[in-house]
Amino acid sequence: MKHQYVGKTVPRVDAVSKVTGKARFVADFQMPGMLYGKVLRSPVAHARIKRIDTGKAKALPGVKAVITWEDVPRIPYCTAGHPYPDSSRRDTYILDNKVRFMGDAVAAVAAETREIAEDALKLIEVEYEELPVLVSPEEALAEGAVEIHEGTKNICGQHQFAQGDVEAGFAASDYVLEEEFRTPIITHCSLETHVSLTYLDENDRLVVITSTQVPFNLRRIMSQALEMNMKQIRVIKPHVGGGFGGKAEVVQEPLNAVLTLKTGKPVLLEYTREEEMVAGRTRHSTVIKLKTGVTKEGRMLAQSMKIISNTGAYAGHGHAVVYSIGSHFAVHYPVPHFSFEGISVYTNIPVASAMRSYGASQLNFAMESHMDNLARKLNMDPLEFRRLNAIKEGEKDPMGYFVNNSYGLAECLAKGEELSNWKTKRETFAAAGANQKRKKGIGMACYCYETTAYCGAEEMSAAIIRMNEDGTAVLYLGSAEIGQGNDTVMAQIVAEEVGIGLEDIHVIGVDTDVCPYDIGAYASRQLYMCGMAVKKAAVKCREMIVDFAAQLFDTIPANLEVRQGWICDKLSGNRLITVKETVWKAHYNMDRPRTFVAEAYHGAKCNPLSYGAVFAEVEVDTGTGKVDIIKLWSIHDCGKVVNPQLAEGQVHGGVLMGMGFGLSEQLLIDPQTGRTYNNNLLDYKMATMMDIPELEVAFVETSEPSGAYGNKSLGEPPCISVAPAIRNAVLNATGVEFNEAPLTPERVLLKLKKAVNG
């Protein structure tokens, strides 16, 4: 079937407003009498608050409220903006009489200016009773360690599963390799920090304008944390300057709300970059043990994985990330025998939570490094080794979480092999010998990745389309545009199915007062889930319009179809009337005027796997340890591509994020005090546009039967396999196995020297 809008690159619906600076982000909302919020943060990583004196701060002119743990509801909540039910224990209070990491919130101020609010913070006197600081999971799990959250033994979550007989599998193998991999704490670095503006509307309802991915989940959690019913809370998501999972968290809104409830005034609470990088959210650092048994022909027989995840001071999405790691572990390289053990540990460091790929980046770095190490031991081409063992077309997920009804992995591998000129380069680089100062290498990695939200939680999208009298339309979405182009692709679907122009559609993004329920920008689900809801609503709309046209032309709907804005006779193809004119006539039909509103929801539980591969060519400077990327090939099977330019944009961003994870990014925390050293963008080395290498993006378009147009996930996948591909290219270049990310020059140089010196 030929589409007019779907599958085409069309301009973003927010393009003009964004390039002209008219698009409004939270901090652009100014309200009369608005106050500025600031948070007093703990200078110690673990302590009880013995005394807080806010007297001097309150006395400062211009200060309207100073609140401490004594002023807030004593209701624990889970900060994960997770679909229902909560992903983790309810371990957080809006403010508590205990601090659990250096930077934890102690008190908050609302004042007439930012400066006054900052001055007020300095006037708050706090007496801390310090507690032992636990930075590593090992310390936290040690016998007799102080409990960061009472009754937890510092375990945020743990689970295990197995299939077959993994020990028997190892015994039956010709070769068994056991290794440990480590991944760093990194952080989202959204251009826009966490920021929200709360106020009371004329009915004293709480309005929360916030930079969030999950407006409805956030409303549910606010409702619980503040003991208000949902009708009393309105959440508005304006334009969002990046989320990447960090804004699938309820980091500050309840505190912001309390400042408004205490003062009756609008309060803007905007994190500084330095605050954001400590009190925002991070990606869990992990220690992953992988053990694999293979036959001498390279066939994997058994595999076990043990992972320790450091969740920091509060759970956030917590152990759900390790759950996701476990589920993906079991499906990528199916073996007859496998076992998994995962644990998430509380420590006194900044809070880890959801971040783009939700654990798959950590898993993939370990797994794909391990695969190359294994291939090397077996003296096999790592690409061939993967071909032999990876999930095949039609092969089922042994755990049953995912479906594999549209399979493009083999083709992704083939395309990468071809585009990167894999075989020739492997041979050439190997032949170049070991003595060059700048060593060339090529490596690759691949992934499979889910589409929808975490299994066991609610999965739902809805959409409403309302036709104006003149045939233009309003599309109401609960799914969140956070920069990725959500609103644009949804409008494409409406244009496609209703038969009006893209310019005829006004998209109303998330306002919980106005938009239908949707769990939001979570997983890589929106085009898949909400796209289906939009399609259903649009089809309903078209059917109603065609039905009325059939009355006009004294025929039956089955004889008509919509083509390029016209309702046509199906047989002859004759154009009878435009869709727009039909809507006008239906609306102003005096006998039985009618308005076309179509609502649809999509709640199906189906989680299809996307696939992809990254190939990387690098040059390693053996004198400095610096890894230069010569070229990257990023190939993805995300099913059908609905908007090629937006899809490519997703890949570009994901590649950069993967590069940072692989080469330079890590939040450095003092192992004794828990202090974060580099919570700023000067010392924290994220990859920027200056670092982007030559990059070739390709799509393998399978057709996912459960997707509205054969589409499945692409939001998160592009960041997954970049780091291990680079790491494997470095291995190819240097012969050295780096089992810890990131491959900073320092780390590379040290290890290269160690390898040379034995």
Place this chain on the structure above:
Amino acid sequence: MKHQYVGKTVPRVDAVSKVTGKARFVADFQMPGMLYGKVLRSPVAHARIKRIDTGKAKALPGVKAVITWEDVPRIPYCTAGHPYPDSSRRDTYILDNKVRFMGDAVAAVAAETREIAEDALKLIEVEYEELPVLVSPEEALAEGAVEIHEGTKNICGQHQFAQGDVEAGFAASDYVLEEEFRTPIITHCSLETHVSLTYLDENDRLVVITSTQVPFNLRRIMSQALEMNMKQIRVIKPHVGGGFGGKAEVVQEPLNAVLTLKTGKPVLLEYTREEEMVAGRTRHSTVIKLKTGVTKEGRMLAQSMKIISNTGAYAGHGHAVVYSIGSHFAVHYPVPHFSFEGISVYTNIPVASAMRSYGASQLNFAMESHMDNLARKLNMDPLEFRRLNAIKEGEKDPMGYFVNNSYGLAECLAKGEELSNWKTKRETFAAAGANQKRKKGIGMACYCYETTAYCGAEEMSAAIIRMNEDGTAVLYLGSAEIGQGNDTVMAQIVAEEVGIGLEDIHVIGVDTDVCPYDIGAYASRQLYMCGMAVKKAAVKCREMIVDFAAQLFDTIPANLEVRQGWICDKLSGNRLITVKETVWKAHYNMDRPRTFVAEAYHGAKCNPLSYGAVFAEVEVDTGTGKVDIIKLWSIHDCGKVVNPQLAEGQVHGGVLMGMGFGLSEQLLIDPQTGRTYNNNLLDYKMATMMDIPELEVAFVETSEPSGAYGNKSLGEPPCISVAPAIRNAVLNATGVEFNEAPLTPERVLLKLKKAVNG
């Protein structure tokens, strides 16, 4: 059937926000960079604009735009915020090169402050070429009169109809009375003048925050006048400080929009009271000739009516008001032979248009005065004379506009008779003799009145209910809360039908981006039309909820029912689960989560008649001519009353408005120059709370089969029969027939003297 919410007095949903001053009206919206609009008004009543020089005005610092007819689209539109199609000719330009009444818009300014804008007006130089000024319809219709609108012969509209043979009817009568009645120009005197705020949103869409009764009609007309599609225009109706028909007009919004389009800035355009009373809207003044033939027993055989209506400089709702007069004329006192002739005439005076009762007040003053005069000639009790001739139960509208399926007129008359102690007073006052200085009298009048919008135009309402996850709900309305309590009664219906509490419902009033289509606060239709849409949506919602509950309890929906917030087993009455918990469970049902959204529209064409009667006891000071109202009884059959307190409030307001029309209000216009003398609330004598007499309100609750709960119109009716009831009481007191309203002391005194002096 017993109702929990419907039929009960519950507090208004906007009560708290209004009494605390939090409720926002248009002028409460402040926007960054907002400009203030002002309009230059014509100092002459009829002229061509030969030259306008805006140079000096534009040069004034702080002035951002000065626009004249040369700067606006040359698209004529109809200012009536009428449902589709337009009620009158498209005779208005945003600005024109001709002025047609003293106060007509000549130019407009947008400036940084109101003061600068006012100063700028004075700097605009205009040269007028004056034209003959036509103030009365007689002048305007005279042979050779200059045409105010080209090609119209100054006729805005005219129509006639007849049934039977009216001349034969007169010939067969024992007695024929022919009289002329006159009604004044009055004006709405809404507490809030016309005011709007326009701005461009981040997508350069035009947003119009305005004090309107008809947001969707206004959008349609703006779309036409500005040549923009509907998607590009958003109309928001915040709280409205009174409409009474004057805000069923698009008086200023297109001009306001042009100021925003020229400057790119938000512009607030707020009429002063003095402007409002000239450039707002008025009630058509009329000259009504009534001729009636009766038998000596008092049975009416034939009746003819001729009406000349002065529509002023532009049509506005124009001749539609006379149409409405004609349709009501034919139904109130059915006679075998009747004829009607109506004409609406353009003149050079302020624009007349819709006003509460839409012509029925003029008709009723003439008809009910005429009825008393007739009864007097026949020496019959005027109440008995009406009983004999008025429409009876089941009697059909000869013209077929209205249905009479719920009839309470006879009971209204009986109740008024009883409450007012009619017979005794008629006897006592008559016996008191003619020589007292203060003469007592009792009089009455009655009416029948339509419910929905004018026949021939679109009639549609829609409503959407969205259940939040916790069972609270949002109700989206296109019908307009303009102070009458619309949002409250609609919320009552949702609470009633869905089975949640009134406090669980958040009502979102009219925002064309958000709310479903509705033709607005037009006629007395909202509770009747939109109430039905709300009921349908609420029933759908309940059915979906009950359907899910049936699944939960493994039964069929037919076995369940909702009682007081619970879903109960129908047979045993056992409470199974609350409605709210059911919604939560459905929403977070992992297998098939679902959200409950129900939309319904109501477009049925049925226009039921409400009935009522007013009885008035007065005392006339023969020395000053002042009429004091001792007591009023206001009795109405509006079908079932949904909220008694709100209904009584409607009656209170209507009575006051009717008193003003009968006793004191009239806009005085110089017959030579067309100048309005008393366009301020000091010289224009509206009735206020200080003037309210002892007032007894009663309802005769019939059950209208086409109403959601047996209800029909009450919005307009209470103002209709007040003036003639007072007038008839004065007749009873003095024996003098006053055939022109208002009965000012001056007029009463003059005529009393004339009567005494012969």
